[in-house]
Amino acid sequence: MIGFQFSRAHDVADAVRQIATEPSAKFIAGGTNLIDLMKQDVERPLRLIDISRLPLKSVEEAANGGLRIGALVPNADLAYHPLIAQRYPMLASSILAGASAQLRNMASTGGNLLQRTRCCYFYDTATPCNKREPGSGCSAIGGLNRMHAILGASESCIATHPSDMCVALVALDATVHVAGPGGQRAIAFADFHRLPGDAPQRDTTLQASEIVTAIELPERGFPAHHTYLKIRDRLSYAFALVSAAVGLELEGNTIKDARLALGGVAHKPWRDPTAETALRGQPASPSTFARAADIVLRDAKGYEHNRFKIDLARRAVVRALTQAAAGTPQVQSSKKIA
């Protein structure tokens, strides 16, 4: 870790003002990913601005009938918040599927969105990586790419976004509230994370000197028919090979509304409106689910070590839709896939 200056932000405006003074400066809240990246010499900020004491730690009723979640609410507090557990159990489940109890106690809501990929070449400063060092090349495309993307990748980067929580947030149609030198703005969750294209160094559409202040959830939370199904190499405390967040509204056996998002498969949490459209108005049946899975994976492309993820993702989608329709969501402490 290189030496850095340390300061504390007194309010959001002060945080924005401070970060604009030093191009390499970073905000720090939970620090669970940033400190690790600094130890690896991947992140080399000359200044850290501590935002952990800003008053962004509440979960409140929002004007839209949903909830507004402060950017500094710890992941654990959010997962166990009674309003989240009641109204957005898919979100609670996705958070509990990720990391460990210690990390969830530390990590913030905003930081979860801004965590970097766990691509091993991004972490290894001895190898080329376009995300870490633009223009240097991608070591994963011809390398060990078992964990890598099967959707939306580019010639520059096949890294995946590692978050579980973000998969549920994109499925729930959340909005990201940010503040910056130009004032405040709101970003639809699906537009917050980017595909790599030819600029994989940019994970998000957040602009320079902007800070995430809150996440807003709309009213519809799919508490009756939902699941977060995560498939990974270990039964706990491992990143997803593939995960699926599903929310359904059923009338009898007919699907009135559907949300479907995948994790572990792309540079961003992957939501597919075409597959959701194909589910609406259809009976909740194995053939409907299989068709939706085929649609989601229609453009999937595997690499040497991760081709198995295409079939794995297809089966995970079918299983997740089946769990959600039956009202038997995956329980994160149970290792049996329902």
Added chain:
Amino acid sequence: MARTGPDGRAEDIVAVPEKVPVAITVNGVLKHLRLAPWTTLLDTLRDRLDLTGTKKGCDHGQCGACTVLVDGRRINSCLALAVMQDGASVTTIEGLATDGVLHALQQAFIDHDAFQCGYCTPGQICSAAGLLAEGRAKSAEEIRELMSGNICRCGAYPNIVAAIQQAMGQP
């Protein structure tokens, strides 16, 4: 000493900002320290306060050996900057026993032989103390899931779960 950063600019890797005053209550005793901002809580405990019960395993938040309680919540002290804990109350393995009487978890780990080499044990016990305070784990299955941030390379997991169940007052 200067070197070239990823963006081609020369970087001063010894920026040497002034040390920062930090006050942390550790195991009930208020400690006033002056620390470089990049000092982790783990290194502060071990190298400055001689509390070497808290272990440095991976130093990357993957093994849980460094687990301590900060204001009653279990965290990975290797990923926490000490300066950010200013004003906090930290409990380490050295602070769990009271007046020479072992904490119920410490006694349970002995009763159930819940370790072999012992390197992960301080982190396991502090993590289990956090787990008991959270009150979320009811079954052995839930204990296993909520203790997954603590790795035991000797594989003492069944005995660790049994020890935690004893401390929870379960048969």
